[in-house]
Amino acid sequence: MRLVIQKYGGTSVGSIEKIKAIAKKVADRKKEGADIIVVVSAMAGETDKLVNMAHQISEIPERREFDMLLSTGERVTIALLTMALQSLGCDAISLTGRQSGIITNSSYTRAKIKYITGKRIRDALNQGKVVVVAGFQGIDEHENVTTLGRGGSDTTAVAIAATLKAEVCEIYTDVEGVFTTDPNIVPHARKLDKISYEEMLEMASLGAKVLHSRCLEFGKKYKIPILVKSTFGGGEGTLVTDEVNMEESVVIGIAYNKNQAKITIAGVPDRPGIAAQIFGKVSQADIVVDMIIQNVSEGGLTDVSFTVQKSDAKKTFLLMKELVPEIGAEDVKIDENITKISIIGAGMQGQSGIATTMFSSLAKENINIMMISTSEIKISCVIDTKYTELAVRVLHDAFGLEKPKG
Amino acid sequence: MRLVIQKYGGTSVGSIEKIKAIAKKVADRKKEGADIIVVVSAMAGETDKLVNMAHQISEIPERREFDMLLSTGERVTIALLTMALQSLGCDAISLTGRQSGIITNSSYTRAKIKYITGKRIRDALNQGKVVVVAGFQGIDEHENVTTLGRGGSDTTAVAIAATLKAEVCEIYTDVEGVFTTDPNIVPHARKLDKISYEEMLEMASLGAKVLHSRCLEFGKKYKIPILVKSTFGGGEGTLVTDEVNMEESVVIGIAYNKNQAKITIAGVPDRPGIAAQIFGKVSQADIVVDMIIQNVSEGGLTDVSFTVQKSDAKKTFLLMKELVPEIGAEDVKIDENITKISIIGAGMQGQSGIATTMFSSLAKENINIMMISTSEIKISCVIDTKYTELAVRVLHDAFGLEKPKG
Numbered sequence: 077m078r079l080v081i082q083k084y085g086g087t088s089v090g091s092i093e094k095i096k097a098i099a100k101k102v103a104d105r106k107k108e109g110a111d112i113i114v115v116v117s118a119m120a121g122e123t124d125k126l127v128n129m130a131h132q133i134s135e136i137p138e139r140r141e142f143d144m145l146l147s148t149g150e151r152v153t154i155a156l157l158t159m160a161l162q163s164l165g166c167d168a169i170s171l172t173g174r175q176s177g178i179i180t181n182s183s184y185t186r187a188k189i190k191y192i193t194g195k196r197i198r199d200a201l202n203q204g205k206v207v208v209v210a211g212f213q214g215i216d217e218h219e220n221v222t223t224l225g226r227g228g229s230d231t232t233a234v235a236i237a238a239t240l241k242a243e244v245c246e247i248y249t250d251v252e253g254v255f256t257t258d259p260n261i262v263p264h265a266r267k268l269d270k271i272s273y274e275e276m277l278e279m280a281s282l283g284a285k286v287l288h289s290r291c292l293e294f295g296k297k298y299k300i301p302i303l304v305k306s307t308f309g310g311g312e313g314t315l316v317t318d319e320v321n322m323e324e325s326v327v328i329g330i331a332y333n334k335n336q337a338k339i340t341i342a343g344v345p346d347r348p349g350i351a352a353q354i355f356g357k358v359s360q361a362d363i364v365v366d367m368i369i370q371n372v373s374e375g376g377l378t379d380v381s382f383t384v385q386k387s388d389a390k391k392t393f394l395l396m397k398e399l400v401p402e403i404g405a406e407d408v409k410i411d412e413n414i415t416k417i418s419i420i421g422a423g424m425q426g427q428s429g430i431a432t433t434m435f436s437s438l439a440k441e442n443i444n445i446m447m448i449s450t451s452e453i454k455i456s457c458v459i460d461t462k463y464t465e466l467a468v469r470v471l472h473d474a475f476g477l478e479k480p481k482g
Numbered sequence: 483m484r485l486v487i488q489k490y491g492g493t494s495v496g497s498i499e500k501i502k503a504i505a506k507k508v509a510d511r512k513k514e515g516a517d518i519i520v521v522v523s524a525m526a527g528e529t530d531k532l533v534n535m536a537h538q539i540s541e542i543p544e545r546r547e548f549d550m551l552l553s554t555g556e557r558v559t560i561a562l563l564t565m566a567l568q569s570l571g572c573d574a575i576s577l578t579g580r581q582s583g584i585i586t587n588s589s590y591t592r593a594k595i596k597y598i599t600g601k602r603i604r605d606a607l608n609q610g611k612v613v614v615v616a617g618f619q620g621i622d623e624h625e626n627v628t629t630l631g632r633g634g635s636d637t638t639a640v641a642i643a644a645t646l647k648a649e650v651c652e653i654y655t656d657v658e659g660v661f662t663t664d665p666n667i668v669p670h671a672r673k674l675d676k677i678s679y680e681e682m683l684e685m686a687s688l689g690a691k692v693l694h695s696r697c698l699e700f701g702k703k704y705k706i707p708i709l710v711k712s713t714f715g716g717g718e719g720t721l722v723t724d725e726v727n728m729e730e731s732v733v734i735g736i737a738y739n740k741n742q743a744k745i746t747i748a749g750v751p752d753r754p755g756i757a758a759q760i761f762g763k764v765s766q767a768d769i770v771v772d773m774i775i776q777n778v779s780e781g782g783l784t785d786v787s788f789t790v791q792k793s794d795a796k797k798t799f800l801l802m803k804e805l806v807p808e809i810g811a812e813d814v815k816i817d818e819n820i821t822k823i824s825i826i827g828a829g830m831q832g833q834s835g836i837a838t839t840m841f842s843s844l845a846k847e848n849i850n851i852m853m854i855s856t857s858e859i860k861i862s863c864v865i866d867t868k869y870t871e872l873a874v875r876v877l878h879d880a881f882g883l884e885k886p887k888g
Contacts, residue, residue: 092538106722126558133562134569145561149556152532155551156539162547170550175625220582259784321685393809469723 082232083115088307090120099160115211115233118149120205121400139184142224150210158208168206177212186225194240227288234291238298248307251315257330261468264478276316278420278454327421327475337389340381343406363388367449414465418456437474487651489521489639494713496526496858505566518576521617521639524555545590548631557614564614576614584620592631598645633694644704654713659699659720662883663736667874682722684826719843733827733881743795749812769794773855821870824862843880
């Protein structure tokens with residue numbers, strides 16, 4: 077029989093009424109003739125409540141105990157949703173991360189799934205039950221409870237889909253799908269019917285919060301089609317797949333990320349090993365660098381700029397301040413008012429003129445480009461944050477995203 | 483090293499402040515040089531909250547899912563208490579029922595402990611850690627989560643004490659210990675220093691809510707001294723042990739239970755098998771009968787009276803109403819205004835005059851005795867509920883319980 081994985085996030089299961097409504101949806105789908113595994117998150121607000129209790133006890137709670145605490149949230153949801161299914165006459169069983177055989181490494185609060193045995197999931201499916209699995213959690217090889225960190229429940233869903241070779245993994249959320257850009261900025265932004273894993277990865281990492289990159293990596297690796305759909309609204313959603321978007325435009329979406337800061341070290345002596353010194357220091361502090369630009373050397377001195385997450389910016393700035401005298405540089409500056417704006421499209425490869433259209437469209441509005449980086453499927457520019465909305469609208473128009481190509 | 487088990491109930495861990503206070507107590511005790519295992523319940527109110535959510539979904543939630551839901555409560559407490567210990571610099575680890583190796587049968591919501599492996603508990607103790615165990619829960623042999631029902635956390639504590647051969651199992655509660663009777667009724671009721679398992683069992687089953695009979699059965703079987711103590715108050719508490727109370731009075735306590743109802747079937751034909759018919763019907767409905775009285779037969783007809791829990795009374799009454807024509811009896815009556823009042827003492831055996839003192843003391847106050855039952859260590863009378871407090875005071879005085887004997 078057709079095997080479908082469905083994942084519902086915290087907002088979708090945020091109240092008893094919503095849990096009942098989801099049970100109805102699942103039971104109806106089951107009647108249509110599908111094997112169903114439902115992966116759920118903690119009820120909206122529950123995780124925050126638990127985190128808040130932990131922080132009343134300790135500013136930095138030990139991470140093993142933190143996971144023990146947080147893992148209770150999803151367990152409440154699986155029990156309640158299973159009861160709701162049963163009360164509709166739909167045979168169902170709840171399984172925790174451990175009972176589902178989700179084995180992770182021991183990196184508490186951000187564990188990675190090593191493998192899924194899935195024995196009890198298979199047994200329950202064979203008995204005709206709907207299986208309700210706790211997302212976001214697993215156990216390590218010593219049977220300690222772990223949680224998967226951000227995007228954890230999505231990752232659980234796609235990893236189970238891969239293990240059980242499901243036909244599709246449906247991720248239910250509060251938006252209708254993936255849009256060409258943020259509809260809050262561009263009201264005529266268009267919902268995409270299909271998008272490739274690579275494109276969706278770029279959209280996700282650049283701020284489209286619909287899907288986390290971890291679950292996309294899994295989907296891409298194991299070729300699991302991921303359908304992003306609205307939980308209670310209608311619509312067909314967006315299918316993330318490895319099919320090429322033959323009928324779509326070269327550029328399929330505009331993403332932006334206001335959550336970065338730019339660090340610039342001025343007057344760096346241009347000698348071998350200097351970049352390794354700078355970025356070694358940053359990575360030792362467990363800070364992830366995104367874009368890096370090194371200007372052309374003038375008189376043996378160069379400027380090095382790079383971007384980091386805003387939450388790491390102050391720490392990075394202080395580290396670089398220490399480093400400046402050590403490496404004989406002149407100064408370090410920080411700019412938190414930046415936005416990274418990107419155009420994305422798998423069809424961009426080998427197409428001429430795309431970058432030119434982007435740069436000239438921004439120039440026409442007098443928007444200065446501070447940094448540029450390119451990859452096979454995207455071009456990103458760092459601009460002043462105040463121009464974000466204007467830039468998004470201009471680029472959305474420039475690439476004709478309001479209507480599908482063809 | 484000395485091994486101590488401590489159990490804290492829901493009220494004792496009912497807030498973050500209380501959890502911190504208990505962490506302090508435990509950490510101090512650890513410093514004095516003891517190996518410590520702490521067993522905890524869900525924070526007060528949490529279980530009710532979960533039950534309430536379940537009942538919003540289903541009047542009779544499936545019991546496996548109910549246990550999955552309820553078991554989250556203790557997990558929250560173990561994580562928070564462990565964090566609190568760690569933040570005091572006290573090395574600690576939380577273990578769920580499963581991680582502690584608490585294996586039960588599959589009777590969800592009232593599972594019985596089959597055995598405890600305790601491997602991870604021992605490992606953690608050997609590493610010098612305080613071990614914080616989730617009470618009230620275990621897993622069955624198929625690794626489903628189970629809960630132990632009423633008195634579950636006390637039972638967990640004593641069962642762990644038995645498995646690990648602890649010196650003592652300390653049960654912390656909101657009273658100072660076990661009293662000769664309810665201090666709300668008799669202000670000069672005296673706290674007992676020691677009490678035997680059998681006596682405590684009678685006190686517990688008759689309404690002294692300090693300890694549940696299940697944990698006492700365990701304690702008795704494995705000879706684990708159980709110390710009942712106030713969580714935040716002072717005092718030495720009461721030690722439940724198998725030592726004989728040489729210095730105590732013959733009668734050590736007065737208990738009462740207002741939670742029963744009396745069913746009387748009048749005019750029952752006095753023929754063999756009639757009692758089996760009556761009580762067979764009751765037990766088939768899973769209703770527990772306490773006292774049974776059959777009056778002397780007059781003209782081939784007899785009256786049969788018995789008591790059941792008040793919550794089962796209506797159901798029992800209706801069952802008996804069905805039965806009356808079947809067995810050719812005359813009528814069935816129900817009396818919910820009864821109290822079972824008992825005098826308890828292991829030294830009672832073979833002592834003459836105890837029963838007489840009880841009956842005559844009640845008679846002197848014109849309190850009518852409706853039913854009597856006796857065992858080796860107690861005598862119970864059923865009286866009209868309105869005389870409860872008077873009867874308790876009269877008997878407390880009659881047996882001189884306000885001061886220790888000797």
